Amino acid sequence: MRHPRTLLLSIALLLVPACALAQARLHVYLRAFIPLNHSGNPGYVRAVLSKPGMFVIPSPIPGDTSCFLTDNRLFTEDVDASSRATTEFVLVVANGAASIEKAGGREIHRTSPSHRVDCQTGADLVPPKTASVSNMHIGAPAVADGIAQVVVDGRASNPLVTPSPDIQYGGTLTFDTSRNTLRFRGSVAVFPAYEAFAQLNGGKVVKLFQSPPAANTTARDLIDFGTGIKLQPVDQTVRLEEAFRWDGTWSGSCRIDGAELPTTLKIDSGGPPYSGQLTLSDPAAPLSLSVDNGNSENLARTIAFRVLYGGEQSGTLTCNHTTGRLQCTIVAIGGYVNGEEVVDSGQPCNLSRNP
Numbered sequence: 615m616r617h618p619r620t621l622l623l624s625i626a627l628l629l630v631p632a633c634a635l636a637q638a639r640l641h642v643y644l645r646a647f648i649p650l651n652h653s654g655n656p657g658y659v660r661a662v663l664s665k666p667g668m669f670v671i672p673s674p675i676p677g678d679t680s681c682f683l684t685d686n687r688l689f690t691e692d693v694d695a696s697s698r699a700t701t702e703f704v705l706v707v708a709n710g711a712a713s714i715e716k717a718g719g720r721e722i723h724r725t726s727p728s729h730r731v732d733c734q735t736g737a738d739l740v741p742p743k744t745a746s747v748s749n750m751h752i753g754a755p756a757v758a759d760g761i762a763q764v765v766v767d768g769r770a771s772n773p774l775v776t777p778s779p780d781i782q783y784g785g786t787l788t789f790d791t792s793r794n795t796l797r798f799r800g801s802v803a804v805f806p807a808y809e810a811f812a813q814l815n816g817g818k819v820v821k822l823f824q825s826p827p828a829a830n831t832t833a834r835d836l837i838d839f840g841t842g843i844k845l846q847p848v849d850q851t852v853r854l855e856e857a858f859r860w861d862g863t864w865s866g867s868c869r870i871d872g873a874e875l876p877t878t879l880k881i882d883s884g885g886p887p888y889s890g891q892l893t894l895s896d897p898a899a900p901l902s903l904s905v906d907n908g909n910s911e912n913l914a915r916t917i918a919f920r921v922l923y924g925g926e927q928s929g930t931l932t933c934n935h936t937t938g939r940l941q942c943t944i945v946a947i948g949g950y951v952n953g954e955e956v957v958d959s960g961q962p963c964n965l966s967r968n969p
Contacts, residue, residue, distance in 0.1 A: 638791050640854070641717050642822075643693060643702035644766060644810040646781045646802070648684035654829035659684060662736040670733055674833040675775060681733040682772070682833075685726070691811050691819045693717075698781055698806065699745070699770040700724045705755055705762060707791055712755035712762045723750035723768070730774045743773040749780065760791045766800075772833075779836035783808050785848065796822065797851040804828035804844050805835050814854035823850040861888060879931075892921060892931065 650669040652658045660681070662668040670681035685696040693702070703722045704715040716722060727742035753765035765786050771778035785800010794814060802808040802825050810822035825848060828835075838844040861883040865876070881890040919931040933942040 637706065637708040638789075639815055640705040640707070640762075640789055640796070641703075641813040642705065642787060642796075642810070643700060643717070644768060644783055644808070644822075645695070645697040645700045646768065646770075646783055646806060646808050647687065647695070647697040648682075648806040649688055649826065650684055650686050651688075652827050652831075654827055655831060658832060660733065662731075662734070664734070665736045668736045670731060670736065671833065672733070673730070673775075679733070680730050680739055682774075683729040683731055683736070689807070689809050689824050691821070696726050697724075698726065698728075699747075699750065699768050699783075701750060701752065701766050701768045701783075703752060705764055705787075705789060707757055707762045707789065710757065712757040712764070714752060714755055714764065721747075722752060723747040725770050728772050728774050740774065745770040745773045762789045762791065763787065779838070781806065781836060782845070794854045794856065795851055796820075796854055797849075798822050799849045801842075801845040801847050803836055804846055805831040805833060808848075812852065812854060815856040817854065817856040820852050820854055822852055823848050888917070888919075890919075 648659075648671060650659060659669050659671055662670060667686060669684045669686055671684060673680045673682060685698070687695055701723055702717050702720060704717050706713045706715055714722070725745040725747055727744045729742045730739050731737060732739060747770065749767075749769040751767045755762055755764040757763075763786055765784075767782075767784040769780040769782045769784075771780045781803055783800070783802040785798055788797040788799070789795075790797075796812050798810060805827045807827055808823070808825040810824075811819050812822050813819045825846070828846065835844055861881045864879040864881070878893045879890065880893075881888050917933050921929040921931050930945045931942065932945070
């Protein structure tokens with residue numbers, strides 16, 4: 615191979631990851647919330663006309679004319695959305711072991727303040743109060759043969775009503791690390807609404823399940839005296855999508871002067887910005903080029919490296935990806951013609967990621 619500074623060099627890289635990620639981080643959050651409407655019981659949820667965007671439900675206490683605030687929302691993946699109870703955690707699976715971590719430093723079990731209000735004005739009648747999380751639990755995770763499991767149990771009651779039945783959700787989460795699937799098998803109460811979402815390695819947030827209030831139900835339908843007759847089963851399995859990771863070792867071939875040369879691109883972890891090595895295995899003249907990424911913008915879809923030879927820039931490496939596909943091009947600087955530096959336009963190719 616001739617010197618890259620004196621040759622127009624077109625390289626099309628066919629890249630596939632050499633190995634899968636060693637660690638899986640599964641972010642999960644389950645919530646119970648009172649929605650701003652109840653299509654199965656029209657009129658049960660009421661708007662506070664003097665305060666647009668505020669919705670209330672009547673007190674479950676016989677003879678009480680006050681109301682309680684809803685969470686003033688519908689289903690949403692927004693991790694900060696209001697709820698009556700939330701269980702949120704990160705399941706970490708690595709080296710044949712599983713553990714539970716907090717997500718973003720937030721408490722694993724959380725409840726939001728309950729508000730007893732005037733039905734007409736929405737004004738608090740008593741100071742708001744937050745429910746205890748003493749009956750919210752998560753079990754010790756277990757993993758075997760790449761399948762991890764963890765049990766969750768979420769129960770909380772209205773702290774402004776005594777006694778008060780629990781809203782509740784619970785079940786077993788089963789994460790198959792080889793198939794990137796997550797199953798929830800358990801139950802939720804018939805009231806209010808329940809939802810669960812999951813996110814693998816910073817990828818797309820996926821809806822695990824959503825359960826609206828059952829038809830003709832109210833807060834009084836939480837009363838079942840521990841019999842479980844007011845629970846409804848949930849059994850859902852979803853496929854998870856990882857965020858694209860640039861770091862790692864990629865291998866394939868590149869076409870130079872009509873010949874296919876084995877090629878390895880190693881992108882170091884810890885970015886952005888990223889750096890690494892591009893190795894062209896030419897039997898006549900093996901070549902190792904440094905790459906670095908000084909601009910970390912648009913890394914969701916595109917990454918651009920400077921290609922260095924002898925400490926000087928000899929070209930650029932640009933990679934784009936869509937779900938499951940990658941396209942890379944090297945544009946090489948190739949010497950001078952009539953005093954002008956010549957730059958090769960490069961040759962892109964479409965690639966598929968190994969399953």
